[in-house]
Every structure is written in structure tokens, then in C-alpha cells.
Amino acid sequence: MNDQTIQAIVAELAPALVGRSMGKVFQLSRLTLAIDFRTGDSRYLFISIEPQPAPRLYLIERRVRDLEKQSLAPTSFIMTLYKRLAGARLISLLKDEGERVVRFVFTAEDVIGQERQYTLVAQLTGRASNLLLLDENDYVIDALRTPRGEGQEIADKYQPPPAQGLPAPSGSPLERGTHASLSEAADAFYRQLDAERAFNSRAAAARARLRKEITQRVKLRRHLENDLQEHGEAEEHKRIGDLLLANLATAVRRGGVVALTDYYAEDALTIELEIDEQATLQEEAARRFKRYTKARRAAEEIARRLSELEQEVAALHAQEERLESIIAASDAAALETFFEQDRKRAPQAQHKKRAAESVPGARRYLSSDGYEILVGRAARDNDHLTFRVARPHDLWLHAADYPGSHVVVLNPTRKEIPHRTIIEAAQLAAAFSQARRDSKVNVHYTQRKFLSKPKGAAPGLVRMSSFRSLTVEPQEKLERI
Structure with missing residues (x-):
């Protein structure tokens, strides 16, 4: 937001908010808040200090349940606001001359009933943007972002950040157009920008x-x-x-x-x-x-x-x-x-016995050496994976002495499986076991031909006639395919 737009927004906010008391604060993202000033018409003060697409503030109209659904757990800064400003009355709303800094001045009673004055500063200054709470002498009590620089740190006497040598946002100020207010126009504009950024991000992913x-x-x-x-x-x-x-x-x-x-x-x-x-x-x-x-x-x-x-x-x-x-x-x-x-469109695999998609509940990975790794889920899925899907020369792994998933490394060429692939499969076996929270886990591994199922044993139980072991850190660092 450029200087003119901020000035116009402040002129619109003042008559709507001054004289009202601060209510609930919704943390919509790490650096974005919506504050209830009890206007009675579902309007909330929206403040974002996200550098992209731009730090900004204006009134938004939302249903409270939508705000609650979007909200994150309150940060320590939000708890400080509640402690100092719960029920506080907004007595003035001003923009610093020549600065993209807006001050919300409140009066509130402390624990002994004495009136105190606090200032909530919305610093809409690009990469240095922040939201800071000041005491009556303009010393910084707390900040939404970790403050840096003179006049920005906790216990400093507040002063706006110095110019960074970059031009301030320019261009024509935001206009109302067909919207009922400048806030409504700003909300529509930035929601569209956010939607485009989200779309581009999903497209890139x-x-x-x-x-x-x-x-x-x-x-x-x-x-x-x-x-x-x-x-x-x-x-x-x-x-x-x-x-x-x-x-x-x-x-x-x-x-x-x-x-x-x-x-x-x-x-x-x-x-x-x-x-x-x-x-x-x-x-x-x-x-x-x-x-x-x-x-x-x-x-x-x-x-x-x-x-x-x-x-x-x-x-x-x-x-x-x-x-x-x-x-x-x-x-x-x-x-x-x-x-x-x-x-949904993918055709059924013709070779169901070896196709990972046909294994009920199987997770599928590709090792760094190009070997397919299958990880079972429930006990019956483990049984099916080990005794129906795996072939004699495939590698089988399981966390030692803990319930967990059966892991199979497919080895169609019957060549020696690289040690790196064995490590990656063992990390998956550890990660999908009840030992997943341990720092190190012992994992047994052997070829499928050395496994048998005891007569009458429960699903997932096997007997190993020969095996080796290694110790790994539980990790799911391979992405599923």
C-alpha cells in the first residue's frame, strides 16, 4: 500500500472504530490478524504485515465462524494484546506524516484499576513491516515479528525504521470503484491477489x-x-x-x-x-x-x-x-x-501381483538407486505384501522387537541391493513402527526366501531363518510415488 492509500484507509477507519472497545483477536496466519472492535455489523479490522503481496490494513466483513475456522493458535504477542488491551477503548487512530506507520491509541485499566495508555503500531514498511505494542511512553512492549534495529527492539523507545534506500510503493492510490467503501475495494483486490498467488504456488507444486x-x-x-x-x-x-x-x-x-x-x-x-x-x-x-x-x-x-x-x-x-x-x-x-x-482415471495394472497400486494399503517409494520400496499398513496388508507380493530375492525389513510395517524392496534383477537403498528402506521400517519416536532403531533385514509363517500365527507374524541387522534413525525422507 502506498502512502496515499494508507491515509485514505485511516480516514475511513477512524469514524468506524474510534470510541469502540477491542474484543477478540483472530490470528489468521503467522503475520496476519483480524481484530473485533464490536461494530455489530460483522466487520473486523484486518492487519497483515506479510511483505507479499503487501503489508496492509482495512476493514473486512466476515462471519465469525469463518474467522475461527481459519485461525491459528494464538502466539505470545496475541496473549500480550489480550493481557494489556482486553476491553481497552480506542481513543485515536492516526497515520505518521510521511511514514507508512499507523498508530492505534488505547486506554485501559490495569489490575489495580489505574488507567493506562497503550499504542498499537501498524508498521506497513515492506520488509521491515511489523506490529508493535508500545506503553504510554512509547517504549516497545512486544512485537508480532522479531524486531531488529534501533527503536524497534523490546524496551527501545519506538521510532519508525530508517529508509532502506528503496523507493516507497508508488502508483495511483486504490480507488473505491463500484465498491461501497475503500476497505471493501482493498479486500476484494488483495483477496484476488492472494488467490492468484495461491493458484500459482499450487501450479508450481x-x-x-x-x-x-x-x-x-x-x-x-x-x-x-x-x-x-x-x-x-x-x-x-x-x-x-x-x-x-x-x-x-x-x-x-x-x-x-x-x-x-x-x-x-x-x-x-x-x-x-x-x-x-x-x-x-x-x-x-x-x-x-x-x-x-x-x-x-x-x-x-x-x-x-x-x-x-x-x-x-x-x-x-x-x-x-x-x-x-x-x-x-x-x-x-x-x-x-x-x-x-x-x-480415479488410472487403469488397473495388468500385473496385479507386482503392481504396488494393487497391494491393499501399501505405500510406495523409489530409493535413491531406483529400487521400488513397498511399506505395508495393517497386519493383514503386511501378510499380503510379504507372502503374496514379495518374491524370494526381494529384500524384507522390519523394526526389531517392535510392532510395525513390513517393508519390501523389489529386486527383479536379483542383483545385490545397494547399501544406500537398504539404509533408506530400514529408515522407513523404523519410521512406520512403534519405535518411530526413538532416536535410533534396530532393524532386521533378510531376503524373502528366508521367511516363513508359523502355523496358526496371527496376521503379520513371521519366522526368520536367517537375517542381519542395522541401526538407523527413523525417517520418511523418500517421497511417495
């Missing part, structure tokens, strides 16, 4: 959330594509196994090296292969076939997950386009329910 979800999936896709390349030698393991069996009678073995005829080659060349000196050719062939089966299954699982990721990324890009349309149309209602609508 929605954009960031979508970008993050896309980035997470692209990162996971990159990890899976690298893993798929590593499993590309599955057929080579099978070929070697077949050659070992085909050469049982003709192979020439020298310690850990065996010479085989490669019947798959055009000229049936002889190849040399390093094998375990202690293993027979049949045992080496069996080992190769086992590696072939494992690599083939892993490759199939990776290919399936890559296909799912492609669909998810495409769906997220479609969401981005829809979001931009909503933002361009300034559709606040659609933006408010944007992610909720997309959850």
Missing part, C-alpha cells in the same frame, strides 16, 4: 511433482536397461551347457581348462573354456543351465517392468499436457483435484 515422478521413472528405466544388457548373455550360458554335455566323451581337459568342439560354429572349431577344477563336466553344465534360467527369468522380469515404465511415463506426459491446459485456463477447482482425478 503440481508441475514439480509431475517432473519428479517422470525423472524417477526415467532413472529407474536407465537402471533396468543397464541390468538388461548384463543379462543379455543368457543364451550363451545355455550354449556352453549344451556343448559340455555334447562333448562328454571327446572333451580334452587340462586342470581348469577344457577343450570342446563347438558344434554350433560353421567349421566345428575347437574352443577352450575355463571351469572349476573340482567340478565334473556334468556339474559345470548344470551350473551353466542354472545361470541361463536365472538370467532368462531376470531378463523377462526386466522387460516386463520396462514396458510398464514406458506406459507410466507416457501417462505422466499426458498428465503434464492436461495440467498445462488447466493452468492456462486458471481453473482453480480443477487444479485442486488434479491428482485425485488422475488416480
